Amino acid sequence: MSENEMLGHREMAIWERLWKRPQASEWLRLGLEDEVALYCRYMAEAELPEAKAAVRTLVKQHQELLGLSTAGLNRLRWQMPAGEPEKVDAPNGRRKSSSRARLKVVGNDG
Template sequence: MARGGARVVSGPAPDPLALRRNRPSDKAGWTLLPAEGRQGEPPEWPLTEATPREWDLWFELWGRPQAVMWEELGQHFEVALFVRSLVEAEQREAKVDVRKLVRQYLDSLGLSVQGMLRNRWKISPGVEPAPAVVVDGGPEVPAPPRKTARDRMKVVPFRGPGA
């Protein structure tokens, strides 16, 4: 087993809402994925004959927002291996190693919250209208935007000793 040193997934995942934005790791930025998911037919199955359950998962996964990036990065084999491993992990007598592998695939393919953060992917907000607030039974008024931590900060002038 490896000892010491940084690991690929060591430390907290990046936070897109963090106040401090001057970190060298933030230079890459965040990728916004379409909320409606990837459009069109899924790619051809790259492995040997697929089972009906594998076909169902394959079609479902290639409609997700993350599939846009998988296609761009050419991750057809990774997604297919994830599907095959997931089907195996669903079995009652599945080994723990297979289930661990599925968990790792979830993270690396951005299918978990941690995976989305580590890949620096965000799903764009849908086109839903802002929530409305009813004031004294009158007409609905859009809810005011929430203040961020940065908005709540106040600059206090330095007054030196004895001031």
């Protein structure tokens, strides 16, 4: 198996795992599927021992953009639910479950 094929398999594994997160409903609502895909690519590349610092920086930036980091959750004002997350299918024509109910967006009603 070539390195590109291995990276492709790793990207798909990351993609499937990410769409099980509570943030997935907001990614769909905001149309961030391409950003999630890019994160998967960057993450797979960043895991390689010879990965460049720039790729690892892109991973960190996308973690914030997608609400995968504490800083990103705070900036987006998203609150994660307590307890075990339910499974969500990745957007590829398959059923989408109600991950929206697990994610709360906090308004700025100050």
